[in-house]
Amino acid sequence: MSAVKPHERAELESDMGQVLQGKVALVTGGSAGIGKAIASRFVAEGAEVVITGRRQTELDVAVAELGIGASGIRADVSKVDDLDSVYDHIRTDHGALDIVVANAGGGVGTVALGEITQEQYATVFDTNVKGVVFTVQKALPLFRESASIILIGSTASLSPGTGMTLYASSKAAVRNLARCWTIDLQGTGTRVNVLSPGATLTPGLLTINPNDEEGLLDGLKSIVPLGRIADPDEIAKVALFLASDASSYVQGAELFADGGLAQV
Numbered sequence: 001m002s003a004v005k006p007h008e009r010a011e012l013e014s015d016m017g018q019v020l021q022g023k024v025a026l027v028t029g030g031s032a033g034i035g036k037a038i039a040s041r042f043v044a045e046g047a048e049v050v051i052t053g054r055r056q057t058e059l060d061v062a063v064a065e066l067g068i069g070a071s072g073i074r075a076d077v078s079k080v081d082d083l084d085s086v087y088d089h090i091r092t093d094h095g096a097l098d099i100v101v102a103n104a105g106g107g108v109g110t111v112a113l114g115e116i117t118q119e120q121y122a123t124v125f126d127t128n129v130k131g132v133v134f135t136v137q138k139a140l141p142l143f144r145e146s147a148s149i150i151l152i153g154s155t156a157s158l159s160p161g162t163g164m165t166l167y168a169s170s171k172a173a174v175r176n177l178a179r180c181w182t183i184d185l186q187g188t189g190t191r192v193n194v195l196s197p198g199a200t201l202t203p204g205l206l207t208i209n210p211n212d213e214e215g216l217l218d219g220l221k222s223i224v225p226l227g228r229i230a231d232p233d234e235i236a237k238v239a240l241f242l243a244s245d246a247s248s249y250v251q252g253a254e255l256f257a258d259g260g261l262a263q264v
Contacts (some may be wrong), residue, residue: 019246024097106123151153
């Protein structure tokens with residue numbers, strides 16, 4: 001077998017490093033945490049990436065850090081009018097869409113059954129379920145052939161902790177949206193899959209117990225079989241797989257990037 005020449009290796013590495021060249025991606029909730037890491041990975045792989053976020057200042061900083069190939073639009077995915085503005089922006093500036101990462105989501109902390117309010121329910125389900133439904137539905141007219149939809153789930157859908165009724169059940173709904181849409185999208189060439197991270201070192205994770213961050217992290221590490229917390233880019237690499245042609249025959253699946261947390 002002949003050796004790969006240096007210039008051939010460089011060309012090969014260049015090709016491998018641009019697996020999303022020519023693609024247009026939307027990452028909701030892309031101004032921080034896992035969403036920002038996914039957007040960064042997509043930009044590095046050649047995609048034009050539009051991110052959304054609710055806070056303009058944070059969004060502007062993220063776009064500047066992501067650099068050439070990234071743009072942002074302030075939007076709350078729980079508001080359909082905001083989503084209309086997002087897709088008007090994409091239609092005008094890019095003309096089409098190849099990848100949607102429905103990442104925007106959140107919770108209201110731990111709330112025991114018996115203490116859940118209507119406002120808390122609306123806050124979680126309007127973002128985590130309604131937001132996902134309309135993020136995806138409104139993207140459909142812009143999709144090119146072989147589009148990829150990535151829904152961000154959670155290990156909480158399988159192994160919820162105490163007081164996680166709202167968040168865990170909303171993420172279980174996300175998993176079943178993917179199942180339903182796998183059927184609905186038959187014949188279109190569009191794929192939909194769920195990426196469910198485990199504990200990941202993001203600003204959002206640290207808000208769970210801001211008074212004892214070290215204790216929080218040590219506790220999480222102790223229950224993860226790999227013995228550590230994920231870096232956001234480790235989750236982004238899985239998103240890249242689902243966005244790229246490498247996963248061309250993966251449909252309706254849930255991929256866990258959780259260090260084994262929900263698997264044992």
